Amino acid sequence: MTDVVEIPIVAEHPPQYAHAGDAGADLRAAEAVELGPGERALIGTGVAIALPDGYAAFVVPRSGLAAKHGITVVNAPGTVDAGYRGEIKVTLLNTDGSESFAIAAGDRIAQLIVMPVSRAVFVPVPELTDSARGTGGFGSTGVSS
Ligand SMILES: O=c1ccn([C@H]2C[C@H](O)[C@@H](COP(=O)(O)OP(=O)(O)OP(=O)(O)O)O2)c(=O)[nH]1
Numbered sequence: 177m178t179d180v181v182e183i184p185i186v187a188e189h190p191p192q193y194a195h196a197g198d199a200g201a202d203l204r205a206a207e208a209v210e211l212g213p214g215e216r217a218l219i220g221t222g223v224a225i226a227l228p229d230g231y232a233a234f235v236v237p238r239s240g241l242a243a244k245h246g247i248t249v250v251n252a253p254g255t256v257d258a259g260y261r262g263e264i265k266v267t268l269l270n271t272d273g274s275e276s277f278a279i280a281a282g283d284r285i286a287q288l289i290v291m292p293v294s295r296a297v298f299v300p301v302p303e304l305t306d307s308a309r310g311t312g313g314f315g316s317t318g319v320s321s
């Protein structure tokens with residue numbers, strides 16, 4: 177394994193990687209919540225961390241909850257700044273139009289990905305250099321073939 181980073185944590189239930197090689201460590205709900213159709217809620221995880229400078233953590237949805245129940249994270253990827261010492265919370269959204277989704281305390285509701293990030297210095301210039309893509313975006317390459 178490479179790139180192991182130690183992260184001080186205060187939590188009764190620290191996030192856990194389900195398998196060796198997983199990028200995301202599962203976050204658990206600290207409270208029970210029922211999400212009605214189309215509802216969202218800010219859910220505590222009971223986890224607080226102190227990321228080293230130069231790192232960020234991203235709160236992202238679990239694919240199983242998304243595919244089976246339409247549960248997603250509104251602001252995915254939620255960004256946890258290195259300087260943040262508060263409880264990590266998850267803004268969960270039930271995108272299903274008819275089914276409620278019940279979350280029990282302890283359920284794994286999202287996952288946390290820790291990544292090194294660059295701190296940018298934005299340098300004003302009169303114009304940008306050319307590139308193969310140029311200003312094309314937002315579907316400029318089409319969909320099929
Ligand atoms: O899914 C998330 C996203 C953010 N945070 C925490 C950690 C992050 O460092 C802080 C601020 O997040 P962000 O910068 O995305 O929110 P903001 O609306 O810009 O708030 P602020 O004005 O406090 O920066 O909130 C979470 O716990 N979960």
Ligand SMILES: [Mg+2]
Nearest residue numbers: 255256257260
């Ligand atoms: Mg912010």
